[in-house]
Amino acid sequence: MDQKIGAQSLRFAEAPFIVSSASIVGTKEGQGPLSDEFDMIGADDKFGQDTWEESESALQKEAVTLALGKADMKPEDIRYIFAGDLLGQNIASSFGLMDFDIPIFGLYGACSTCGESLSLAAMCVAAGYADHVVAVTSSHFASAEKQFRFPLEYANQRPLSATWTVTGSGAFVLAGHQEREHLSVTPCVAITGITTGKIVDYGIKDSMNMGAAMAPAAADLIEQNLKDFDRKPEDYDRIITGDLGTVGKEILIRLLKERGFDISNQHEDCGIQIFDDSVQNTGAGGSGCGCSAATLSAHYLKRMERGELKRILFCPTGALLSTVSFNEGQPVPGISHGVVMEYVERKVN
């Protein structure tokens, strides 16, 4: 019954389920390769709001509403929300979610927050602390540029290593194992384990090359997950990072090869999946804690629900910087939080 395994992982004796999930994205993402898979694509990137921050709040609100609808649940059925975003003081989450009137745990793990929120949400329902909880994260290109780089009006040039913050949100309704037979939707994706990340600092100081800053954290996390669960890369159908982009992907695969793990056949990156640089001019790929969340919901969970993927390791990565730490000459440390998801027969036993 002891669920702790290895140095950084938990294996859930009775695995919680993802009951439903939903994705919402902006116009650029809606024109990308995953266009047909998102639940909702904005007519513009303002989502009916006056400011970029309110637009991002609207993304979270819509994603949660959609996910609740698919689960046939109301806000009062949800005991906790685990939520975060990239903005200072998590304002996208606070203002987006307050009308649901649900107890909330605010989280910050930069672009790894989707993994952090799913981890804590799974821990919570697996322990029986709640029947149903929600995990939700978001990012918005315009609010993130304003927060971290330059206002859009400045029209700065971007190096090729730069990623493009995804305008989007993904929300997930989780339920404990014991709830499965009572749900009106029969879930088929279980969260069977998690691996929680440490902060990894390789001394990278280039805020326009986040992939390089985050790849070492992903490498450590994936290696630790494989060791803790005593698995090989091929035990996963996919090992999915959040937003390393093309530059970070190359570094990740090389780092792990040096340590004896070849993940080149299993690895995919949400940031590479969501955009086609040749069409959309998005540089190294998409980023942001909406990127991994929306792509997980729209693309990977759907593939799991169809039984095409049986077991995945989802490990979004975050770059733990602010403009203040960056301008004060601090490096950009990374973190990654891993979530193991497995396909389970839809029929209730």
Next chain:
Amino acid sequence: MDQKIGAQSLRFAEAPFIVSSASIVGTKEGQGPLSDEFDMIGADDKFGQDTWEESESALQKEAVTLALGKADMKPEDIRYIFAGDLLGQNIASSFGLMDFDIPIFGLYGACSTCGESLSLAAMCVAAGYADHVVAVTSSHFASAEKQFRFPLEYANQRPLSATWTVTGSGAFVLAGHQEREHLSVTPCVAITGITTGKIVDYGIKDSMNMGAAMAPAAADLIEQNLKDFDRKPEDYDRIITGDLGTVGKEILIRLLKERGFDISNQHEDCGIQIFDDSVQNTGAGGSGCGCSAATLSAHYLKRMERGELKRILFCPTGALLSTVSFNEGQPVPGISHGVVMEYVERKVN
């Protein structure tokens, strides 16, 4: 064995313990009424660092180091850290804690984060996910003024309702019930329950009057805690808010009186305890997520350890704003997270 009670609370069937805690504060706090109770008072407010943000990081690092020392533990004995601060993108925590090399969950609940971190830490060890975890939060007057108000060099005037951000940090080592007999320190304060807060918006728009913005959240949380646990105010020796200050305290007591609960005999506020306005010119009181953390560790836990207080409700409050949300005309919603702590005989049964 079901631990969910009422609408927003958990009662831990086998309550986790606070093994040890530590506090560190700046010079002004060190001259205040609690001077003799803190573990460490800085010689200056830089704590040997070059920037205010690094100084705040140093506070967290020192507080955790001290708490580990008191528990006779090393970083490798700790499975998770639950940490947060007030700065954009939680940089005080990220840079302060990365050298411990411990899996970390980054949290943001503004000045309620100490309650949030203790709640999640308690949930984690009570579920058996870890033997020992750490909860830590901090704030620093100078980094907070730079983040939220004006740089110190600007020398702005402050209204009487304004609070004074505490330079300080408090860290707590928690262990599960089953660990008690294996510890080299015998803990005597158990976390027997938690009440998790919702975001409460009364439309307050004055960022210099945080007490008024946060009092409604504290009122809702305390009322809910009393209902969920079926208790009266006098069932607690103290009901302790984090940083409402004198203005917020008055509002809180009035709001709860209107709802039929008189907490005037039990209520204390860390922000009022930590400073003496007549000596230190700190306005309505101390604030920040270091205020409640340092005061809990230095003052209240020591009183519990001496058996002077048998049961307390600790419910720090946070104001969920950023300079961006504030300048865009958004209100200042509040949140509060409640933690029930009880004195348990020191002798192991």
